[in-house]
Amino acid sequence: xxxxxxxxxxxxxxxxxxxxxxxxxxxxxxxxxxxxxxxxxxxxxxxxxxxxxxxxxxxxxxxxxxxxxxxxxxxxxxxxxxxxxxxxxxxxxxxxxxxxxxxxxxxxxxxxxxxxxxxxxxxxxxxxxxxxxxxxxxxxxxxxxxxxxxxxxxxxxxxxxxxxxxxxxxxxxxxxxxxxxxxxxxxxxxxxxxxxxxxxxxxxxxxxxxxx
Amino acid sequence: xxxxxxxxxxxxxxxxxxxxxxxxxxxxxxxxxxxxxxxxxxxxxxxxxxxxxxxxxxxxxxxxxxxxxxxxxxxxxxxxxxxxxxxxxxxxxxxxxxxxxxxxxxxxxxxxxxxxxxxxxxxxxxxxxxxxxxxxxxxxxxxxxxxxxxxxxxxxxxxxxxxxxxxxxxxxxxxxxxxxxxxxxxxxxxxxxxxxxxxxxxxxxxxxxxxxxxxxxxxxxxxxxxxxxxxxxxxxxxxxxxxxxxxxxxxxxxxxxxxxxxxxxxxxxxxxxxxxxxxxxxxxxxxxxxxxxxxxxxxxxxxxxxxxxxxxxxxxxxxxxxxxxxxxxxxxxxxxx
Numbered sequence: 001x002x003x004x005x006x007x008x009x010x011x012x013x014x015x016x017x018x019x020x021x022x023x024x025x026x027x028x029x030x031x032x033x034x035x036x037x038x039x040x041x042x043x044x045x046x047x048x049x050x051x052x053x054x055x056x057x058x059x060x061x062x063x064x065x066x067x068x069x070x071x072x073x074x075x076x077x078x079x080x081x082x083x084x085x086x087x088x089x090x091x092x093x094x095x096x097x098x099x100x101x102x103x104x105x106x107x108x109x110x111x112x113x114x115x116x117x118x119x120x121x122x123x124x125x126x127x128x129x130x131x132x133x134x135x136x137x138x139x140x141x142x143x144x145x146x147x148x149x150x151x152x153x154x155x156x157x158x159x160x161x162x163x164x165x166x167x168x169x170x171x172x173x174x175x176x177x178x179x180x181x182x183x184x185x186x187x188x189x190x191x192x193x194x195x196x197x198x199x200x201x202x203x204x205x206x207x208x209x210x211x212x
Numbered sequence: 213x214x215x216x217x218x219x220x221x222x223x224x225x226x227x228x229x230x231x232x233x234x235x236x237x238x239x240x241x242x243x244x245x246x247x248x249x250x251x252x253x254x255x256x257x258x259x260x261x262x263x264x265x266x267x268x269x270x271x272x273x274x275x276x277x278x279x280x281x282x283x284x285x286x287x288x289x290x291x292x293x294x295x296x297x298x299x300x301x302x303x304x305x306x307x308x309x310x311x312x313x314x315x316x317x318x319x320x321x322x323x324x325x326x327x328x329x330x331x332x333x334x335x336x337x338x339x340x341x342x343x344x345x346x347x348x349x350x351x352x353x354x355x356x357x358x359x360x361x362x363x364x365x366x367x368x369x370x371x372x373x374x375x376x377x378x379x380x381x382x383x384x385x386x387x388x389x390x391x392x393x394x395x396x397x398x399x400x401x402x403x404x405x406x407x408x409x410x411x412x413x414x415x416x417x418x419x420x421x422x423x424x425x426x427x428x429x430x431x432x433x434x435x436x437x438x439x440x441x442x443x444x445x446x447x448x449x450x451x452x453x454x455x456x457x458x459x460x461x462x463x464x465x466x467x468x469x470x471x472x473x474x475x476x477x478x479x480x481x482x483x484x485x486x487x488x489x490x491x492x493x494x495x496x497x498x499x500x501x502x503x504x505x506x507x508x509x510x511x512x513x514x515x516x517x518x519x520x521x522x523x524x525x526x527x528x529x530x531x532x533x534x535x536x537x538x539x540x541x542x543x544x545x546x547x548x549x
Contacts, residue, residue: 018374018375020375059418059454062416062417062418062421063370063416063417064370064371064373064374064416064417064418064421065374067367067370067371067374068371068374068375071371071375101306103307103309103310106366106367106370106416109367128309151528152493152494152496152497152498152528153497153528153529153530155494181415181450181471182493182494
């Protein structure tokens with residue numbers, strides 16, 4: 001259906017332009033036209049957020065644009081939700097959190113939006129997250145944890161989480177990703193993390209690379 | 213007379229050519245604030261955040277111990293937002309948390325009476341007396357952009373820049389009005405208001421957003437400080453490489469740079485702008501004294517003579533004293549010829 005592709009493209013574009021009302025309207029139209037909700041989600045809303053992520057990575061978009069676009073995406077998601085197929089297969093779960101001592105969570109929240117849009121289920125551990133809480137998330141079956149730190153003083157807590165996972169015999173069960181302004185690839189390698197991303201867009205790519 | 217104060221005045225007033233001709237030594241200030249000072253004197257951070265005597269004692273003790281050229285009174289980013297009605301939680305030994313932004317209930321604070329603002333003013337008066345007017349007491353004041361974000365809630369505020377700019381401006385105007393009042397109280401107490409605007413970072417907002425939502429309000433603060441006969445500084449955290457010329461337009465005499473190479477900053481801003489910075493905080497916390505010294509030497513080579521050799525942001529609590537000494541030593545060993 002030409003019409004279907006057209007509506008989905010316009011929807012992705014509306015997310016990219018942060019046009020909340022238009023996103024809501026297009027999602028309603030999509031459902032009326034009989035376009036499947038999961039396809040509308042994947043090829044409309046999520047595609048829009050991927051485009052947002054690309055613009056964020058190239059510094060065309062900054063944090064305010066990402067937040068406004070994600071607000072538009074969630075408004076559309078609310079329309080689709082009732083029509084989405086009840087989870088036939090269990091979604092891959094990823095836990096995200098800002099490490100203990102650190103309360104800067106804007107970056108983590110942006111990663112959350114992007115990773116969610118890419119189809120993963122997010123367990124949001126919040127900010128100032130104690131070591132044990134990351135470990136418990138792994139016990140509960142998440143396949144990856146993403147840790148964020150914005151302060152040089154709290155970065156070592158990432159290493160503590162990895163050490164604790166090893167001690168509990170859980171390290172092989174989970175992929176560990178780290179990020180945040182002061183974190184770099186060298187640091188990630190030094191503490192034995194599996195992945196590192198400089199921004200939310202690359203965080204999605206890194207998760208896909210590690211767990212598919 | 214060669215007090216720290218007179219050295220800073222000289223740095224501000226003289227041209228780079230004059231400073232070079234006189235073989236002027238660097239002004240140096242590792243940005244020691246309440247959190248590091250608390251750790252260094254073995255006191256809980258919460259004590260410094262709530263007791264002006266402990267705060268001024270700790271900052272004076274560190275100033276004496278290391279003998280640098282400035283003092284900065286800074287406890288936490290939430291102090292003004294709290295006084296304007298945002299709910300915070302003070303923890304024993306970590307920075308306070310924002311629990312509930314003031315939102316619609318925010319009000320202009322009275323610096324002499326509201327929440328912890330009087331603590332800052334009292335500590336400033338104490339330090340002024342303890343140092344016998346020999347050193348400038350910088351007092352941190354948040355830029356309106358950052359303060360507005362803490363009144364509205366950071367993510368809500370950033371989103372409003374796109375979806376509700378009128379709401380964003382409403383908070384920016386309240387924040388500015390509050391800070392105009394607070395900066396007068398700081399100056400009356402003998403302090404030099406020093407603006408920090410971490411939320412207006414180039415890691416968060418675009419140059420256009422900075423121009424519309426941060427710059428005009430910063431200029432109001434800077435103009436007010438100038439009218440009261442003082443200089444000021446502007447510190448913005450993170451990567452500000454796209455914001456440098458806009459930061460300069462704000463009009464502050466000292467531009468404090470976190471995460472941009474000083475050789476680039478110097479090229480962008482020209483030889484007569486006073487730059488402050490920028491030994492990386494990660495290096496201070498985790499590096500060796502040799503690495504710290506080398507980084508400090510690179511700063512000196514890139515940005516002297518109109519430079520305050522400083523840490524990139526405030527000195528992390530876990531910084532070994534030897535690393536602070538290494539930063540100071542780089543300044544003392546600087547030679548012109």
